[in-house]
Every structure is written in structure tokens, then in C-alpha cells.
Amino acid sequence: MRKQQQGFTLIEIAIVLVIIGLLLGGVLKGQELIQNARVRNVITQQDGVKAAFFGFQDRYRGIAGDYLLASATANIPGAGGTCGGNGNGLIDAVSGGVAESICAWYHLARAGFISGNFNGVGASAAIADANTNNSPANPFGGLMQIVWDNVYSGTASNVHNIKTGSNIPATLLAEIDRKIDDGLPNTGNFRFSTWGGADAAICTPAAVWAITSTAAQCGGASLF
Secondary structure, X not given: OOOOOOOOOHHHHHHHHHHHHHHHHHHHHHHHHHHHHHHHHHHHHHHHHHHHHXXXXXXXXXXXXXXXXXXXXXXXXXOOOOOOEOOOOOOOOOEOOEOHHHHHHHHHHXXXXXXXXXXXXXXXXXXXXXXXXXXXXXXXXXXXXXXXXXXXXXXXXOXXXXXXXXXXXXXXXXXXXXXXXXXXXXXXXXXXXXOOOOOHHHHOXXXXXXXXXXXXOEOEEEEO
């Protein structure tokens, strides 16, 4: 007697395909949600630092990091005599042997405008020694910077800006740029920056944000 061969019916195959489609759709949607959350996180972080900068300026009639040492000691709770700037109204990377870009985080934190227990160590170095003890990190571990400089792409002149820090995928920076600016790394108020070791040839080839998965060590700058 001939044995009847068993197999899947068209309905069973269709059900399996539907389940696979739902699973793939769920995975892709989950990845999109994670990406959106990371984008919002970086944007919120940048906006928070900007608000802290202006809040400090409004309260103390000076610029965080640039604030004179004597003024910081007298007016900022718990600031002590750790660090202070030259009072020229700019957050200089290094001026007169003082890294005001590191003092800025110390002043903002001690004044209660940002969270963090930054120690200001490295502010007196000839070259700013940024690390997690004196500078905040982005969600990907890259160190941020608030400074008056021109270390960003495109037509550059010295302005106050907030560096996101490196280690951020270029695809995420592109999404940030589209949400808050013009979507291009070399123009507008959000641009590519080499701060932290990012490479323009990898992150922004042909003056656009890279969309390859290998462009993961990138960073930007919010100009204001």
C-alpha cells in the first residue's frame, strides 16, 4: 500500500508567513523606537546645556567657565577656589593656562544648572584634559564640550557651541540635523565636528551625513 506524503497546506504556510512578517515588523519598529529615543536624548541634552548656559548668565551676569575665580568662589555655592576664567565673556578652550571649557561644566554643576559632580581638574592644564570626572558624556560615551571656537564644518568663525562628543552614528546625527536644522553637516546651526576624534572623510563624505553602518564614531556641534 502506498504511503501518503504529508506536507503543509497553503493555509498553514500563509499563517507562518504572516507570523514571520509580524515578527520582522515588530523588530523593525522596535529599532525605530530605539533610534528615535536616542535622537531625542541627544537633542534634549544639547537643549539642556544651552538653557543652563543662559540661566547661569542671567543669574550671575557672567559666563560659566569664563567667570572670574574670585567671583566663582564668592557667589557659586561650594565652588571654592577650584577654577575660574578671565572674564572676557567667552568660554575659551584654554586661555592664560586655564581651560575655561572644563571650568564651565564645574560652574554649571555647582550652580545647580546641570547634574553631575564634576571636579574641575584639568582646567589648569595647557591642553584641556577632558574626562568623565570633569566633562559630561553623551549617550554613547563621547565627551561633550561647551566652548567658543570654530571646530566645526563649513564656513567657520568662532562662536559659542556645544559639542555632542564623538561615538555617535552618523545616521543618528543626520536625523538630529533634520529635526532641528537643515539636515546638512556643513551649514546651519547644527554641524559636524571633529571634536573627540571624529573623521569628516568617514562621517560626512561629499558634504552629507554618511548612511553607512561603519560611520559610527561621529559628532556634531550646536552653534548659538
